[in-house]
Amino acid sequence: MPDYDVIVIGAGNGGLTASASLAKRGAKVLLLERHNLPGGCATSFIRGRFEFEVALHQLSGLGTPEQPGPLRGLLGQLDVLDKIEFTQEDTLYKTMIPGEFEVTIKADRAEAIAALKEKFPGESGQIDKFFDLVWEFCMQMVSIFFMKDPEASREKYPIYCKYAIKSSKEVLDTFFKDPFLKLAITSYWGYVGLPPSRLTFSDMAMLLWAYIEFKPYHIKGGSQAMSNAILDTFIQAGGYPRFNCAAKKIIIADGRVKGVVTETGEEITADYVVSNASNIATYVELVGEEHVPDDKMKMIGSRSVGPSGFTVYCGLDCEPQDIGIDVSTQFISQNTDMERQFAAWRTFDRPEMCAMTCYDFADPDFSPAGACQVAIINLQFADHWLTIPPSQYADTKYRYAQYLLDIVEKVYPGFSDALEEVDISSPITHLRYLGHPGGGFYGFEKYAKDSNLFIAPTSGIDGLYFAGAWAGMAGFQPTLESGVSAAKAIYRKMNE
Amino acid sequence: MTKQNIKQQIEGYDEIQAEIAVLKKYAHDRRTDKGAVDRVINLLHPKELKLTVSEIIEETASSKTFRLISADGYLPPFQAGQYINIFVSLAGIISSRPYSIASSPAQTAYYDVTVRRVEDGFVSNFLLDEVKIGDSLTSTSPAGLFYYNPLFHGTNLVFLAGGSGITPFMSMIREVTDRGLERTITLIYGSRDPEDIIFKDELEERAKRHGNFTFIPVISDPPSSYSGHTGFITAELMQELLGDAKATIFYVCGPEEMYKFCLPELDKLGVPKKRVRQEVFGPPKYITMEAGWPSGVKGDATFEVTIRGGETIPARADEPLMISLERAGITIPTSCRSGECSLCRTKLLSGEVFQPRGVKVRKSDRQFGYIHACMAYPLKNLEILL
Numbered sequence: 001m002p003d004y005d006v007i008v009i010g011a012g013n014g015g016l017t018a019s020a021s022l023a024k025r026g027a028k029v030l031l032l033e034r035h036n037l038p039g040g041c042a043t044s045f046i047r048g049r050f051e052f053e054v055a056l057h058q059l060s061g062l063g064t065p066e067q068p069g070p071l072r073g074l075l076g077q078l079d080v081l082d083k084i085e086f087t088q089e090d091t092l093y094k095t096m097i098p099g100e101f102e103v104t105i106k107a108d109r110a111e112a113i114a115a116l117k118e119k120f121p122g123e124s125g126q127i128d129k130f131f132d133l134v135w136e137f138c139m140q141m142v143s144i145f146f147m148k149d150p151e152a153s154r155e156k157y158p159i160y161c162k163y164a165i166k167s168s169k170e171v172l173d174t175f176f177k178d179p180f181l182k183l184a185i186t187s188y189w190g191y192v193g194l195p196p197s198r199l200t201f202s203d204m205a206m207l208l209w210a211y212i213e214f215k216p217y218h219i220k221g222g223s224q225a226m227s228n229a230i231l232d233t234f235i236q237a238g239g240y241p242r243f244n245c246a247a248k249k250i251i252i253a254d255g256r257v258k259g260v261v262t263e264t265g266e267e268i269t270a271d272y273v274v275s276n277a278s279n280i281a282t283y284v285e286l287v288g289e290e291h292v293p294d295d296k297m298k299m300i301g302s303r304s305v306g307p308s309g310f311t312v313y314c315g316l317d318c319e320p321q322d323i324g325i326d327v328s329t330q331f332i333s334q335n336t337d338m339e340r341q342f343a344a345w346r347t348f349d350r351p352e353m354c355a356m357t358c359y360d361f362a363d364p365d366f367s368p369a370g371a372c373q374v375a376i377i378n379l380q381f382a383d384h385w386l387t388i389p390p391s392q393y394a395d396t397k398y399r400y401a402q403y404l405l406d407i408v409e410k411v412y413p414g415f416s417d418a419l420e421e422v423d424i425s426s427p428i429t430h431l432r433y434l435g436h437p438g439g440g441f442y443g444f445e446k447y448a449k450d451s452n453l454f455i456a457p458t459s460g461i462d463g464l465y466f467a468g469a470w471a472g473m474a475g476f477q478p479t480l481e482s483g484v485s486a487a488k489a490i491y492r493k494m495n496e
Numbered sequence: 497m498t499k500q501n502i503k504q505q506i507e508g509y510d511e512i513q514a515e516i517a518v519l520k521k522y523a524h525d526r527r528t529d530k531g532a533v534d535r536v537i538n539l540l541h542p543k544e545l546k547l548t549v550s551e552i553i554e555e556t557a558s559s560k561t562f563r564l565i566s567a568d569g570y571l572p573p574f575q576a577g578q579y580i581n582i583f584v585s586l587a588g589i590i591s592s593r594p595y596s597i598a599s600s601p602a603q604t605a606y607y608d609v610t611v612r613r614v615e616d617g618f619v620s621n622f623l624l625d626e627v628k629i630g631d632s633l634t635s636t637s638p639a640g641l642f643y644y645n646p647l648f649h650g651t652n653l654v655f656l657a658g659g660s661g662i663t664p665f666m667s668m669i670r671e672v673t674d675r676g677l678e679r680t681i682t683l684i685y686g687s688r689d690p691e692d693i694i695f696k697d698e699l700e701e702r703a704k705r706h707g708n709f710t711f712i713p714v715i716s717d718p719p720s721s722y723s724g725h726t727g728f729i730t731a732e733l734m735q736e737l738l739g740d741a742k743a744t745i746f747y748v749c750g751p752e753e754m755y756k757f758c759l760p761e762l763d764k765l766g767v768p769k770k771r772v773r774q775e776v777f778g779p780p781k782y783i784t785m786e787a788g789w790p791s792g793v794k795g796d797a798t799f800e801v802t803i804r805g806g807e808t809i810p811a812r813a814d815e816p817l818m819i820s821l822e823r824a825g826i827t828i829p830t831s832c833r834s835g836e837c838s839l840c841r842t843k844l845l846s847g848e849v850f851q852p853r854g855v856k857v858r859k860s861d862r863q864f865g866y867i868h869a870c871m872a873y874p875l876k877n878l879e880i881l882l
Contacts (some may be wrong), residue, residue: 152502153501154502221858235843286525317768389538431533449512451514
């Protein structure tokens with residue numbers, strides 16, 4: 001008898017939902033986590049009187065109780081809905097180029113269309129047509145992949161087949177003329193980490209559609225509350241979490257998983273392993289090249305590591321309204337050229353766009369009374385950070401943070417004077433806390449070729465499963481779902 | 497038709513497959529990534545430092561500086577004001593204490609830590625009495641939040657130091673004066689008597705040579721011949737020394753009593769809370785005197801702490817749970833030992849603890865029963881999950 005049925009490596013979103021799902025189904029599960037707390041990205045830290053949200057900007061897929069999205073069901077099954085509170089936002093975002101243009105898009109199809117038409121009356125007809133296309137496309141996609149139509153075909157789903165892997169830019173260019181309009185509609189591109197020329201229409205359409213249909217949400221207590229709640233379900237279901245304990249090796253014998261060796265050299269046996277570590281670390285560090293199928297080694301070698309990010313966490317000693325902030329989520333661009341904005345993620349130049357989230361609208365208790373917190377984020381690849389000598393790392397962080405503060409100060413004068421606490425995370429920070437190559441919190445880049453249309457979700461090793469952003473799509477909803485998928489696959493195998 | 501089939505009917509499907517074929521043919525060899533993440537981390541935040549004492553400098557009758565070099569050749573950079581948590585093993589117990597680095601971050605050939613004798617100091621007295629040149633020590637890498645942040649601290653800094661609380665300031669003063677940084681520093685340093693002032697000569701010398709650094713010792717127990725400032729660091733004294741302190745940021749570091757005295761004085765001066773940065777200072781001396789301590793529990797009460805899947809150990813009410821664990825031979829990760837860094841975050845499965853004001857436990861950690869063991873005092877028998 002092995003020590004456990006399943007060992008889960010890593011307590012990020014995917015590792016947590018995999019652990020809790022399996023434990024609830026009666027499996028004996030050991031959850032190993034290198035750090036002292038669960039969550040991975042889904043965590044928080046305290047500075048002064050502020051508890052800063054690390055990663056969650058807008059939770060997708062939850063939906064309302066009346067019109068539930070896929071995530072509501074998932075979290076309900078893991079008893080998370082009973083343990084923590086979610087708050088709904090009524091706005092997707094405000095997007096702007098300071099001094100030139102701004103528009104606020106509500107989380108409602110009709111209102112979103114109306115706001116865009118008001119700003120861009122010359123393209124009214126095309127705005128309607130575009131939203132019709134996005135909705136029709138997404139309905140077809142849902143029908144094929146979520147309802148699993150057994151008779152799906154190109155004739156039956158022509159819109160899906162025509163647009164699925166087209167670039168967003170190509171579609172936007174056929175519909176619209178005004179570059180401001182294209183920027184306004186595509187502002188979520190940063191959530192995938194690819195500019196319109198490289199972002200598939202599927203990804204862009206699903207973002208817009210899903211956030212409008214299922215609304216953006218925040219979590220009371222931040223994403224750490226959700227991580228704690230899922231872990232609580234795991235513990236109550238009899239699971240064994242072990243923190244401050246990294247996995248060092250996945251034991252493979254006779255072509256299948258036999259267990260895990262921990263950092264202290266302890267050998268623990270199990271029939272199944274779920275890795276919430278990156279695919280690269282899992283194959284190269286944990287499994288070892290001698291056990292990795294050639295095709296899988298080539299697969300990870302054919303893919304590029306996605307962006308990490310740079311965030312300035314700001315605690316302000318005023319209400320957001322005091323300095324003019326009136327919305328949770330906003331995108332501040334310096335120009336309409338999203339391709340150029342993306343290129344700047346590989347440099348230390350002044351950023352050409354940033355996102356800014358103020359957490360105190362959706363949850364007035366998020367910060368102490370009379371205070372608020374704002375996260376300013378711009379994605380960044382890690383490569384240029386890796387060229388900085390350690391002695392110059394702190395100054396480099398401060399300089400880049402200053403650039404972001406300068407952008408915000410221009411839009412919201414007085415912002416800098418209101419700062420009470422400031423801390424920073426860089427790609428190096430993410431690399432440190434996640435252990436991912438390049439600090440890539442989105443996993444591999446998400447080109448069309450990287451979607452599950454082309455990449456098999458299997459590990460190529462009997463008994464080894466993946467969960468997290470490296471296993472599929474990135475972001476909170478997909479990573480939470482990925483763990484449940486891994487758990488289901490293992491459960492099916494266990495009962496064969 | 498199957499799902500597989502519809503994928504193949506997507507416009508552009510074949511082109512993508514052709515692209516994948518090219519990328520796989522010329523795939524990057526990921527075996528070269530082995531160890532890459534650890535190599536980056538070990539340059540900035542290695543998990544543990546192996547140190548050798550290279551020099552011991554007598555500072556005052558009660559304090560010494562230990563110059564620590566790396567046993568394996570590399571010390572990571574730090575920000576002036578940060579500390580290392582030094583581990584010692586004595587009488588069969590492994591424990592640790594954080595010490596601010598006093599040397600300048602401009603070089604990392606060594607870290608200086610300056611230790612002052614305290615009554616019953618478990619680790620400090622060991623360092624002062626037992627440690628010799630050439631001895632080995634281990635520590636965490638530099639950590640802590642008490643450092644200058646150029647994004648919002650401005651350039652006019654006032655340091656309020658008490659006793660050995662001078663050490664993080666020493667690093668900051670050395671950095672600013674040696675590098676010629678554009679910051680103005682006024683150090684108001686409280687000591688019992690003039691002989692007690694750590695780094696006295698160096699501070700006076702630096703003040704003489706650098707127009708942007710002012711050193712003001714304040715002596716609480718002065719000899720009759722003493723002509724400088726005496727008493728405590730009061731609002732009146734600060735008003736007199738600093739004049740209008742509106743654009744100033746205050747940093748405070750010293751013993752527990754100093755915060756109790758100085759913070760209200762800063763209030764009297766009208767300094768907003770956000771302009772006051774404080775270093776943490778470890779568990780309070782008399783926990784049963786802290787606000788909120790339940791009157792029904794005596795300090796010397798002893799409870800049982802059961803570790804799930806492990807042993808049951810005794811724990812005194814007036815000792816942090818972390819120390820009771822260490823007495824029983826159980827070391828858990830720790831860095832600040834002051835409730836701030838959260839490395840010792842521990843799940844309380846049953847029972848009740850007292851955590852004094854200022855312990856930085858996350859909101860949802862409170863909801864789900866997590867405690868910071870370095871500043872959690874048992875009030876009942878406990879069951880914990882490590």
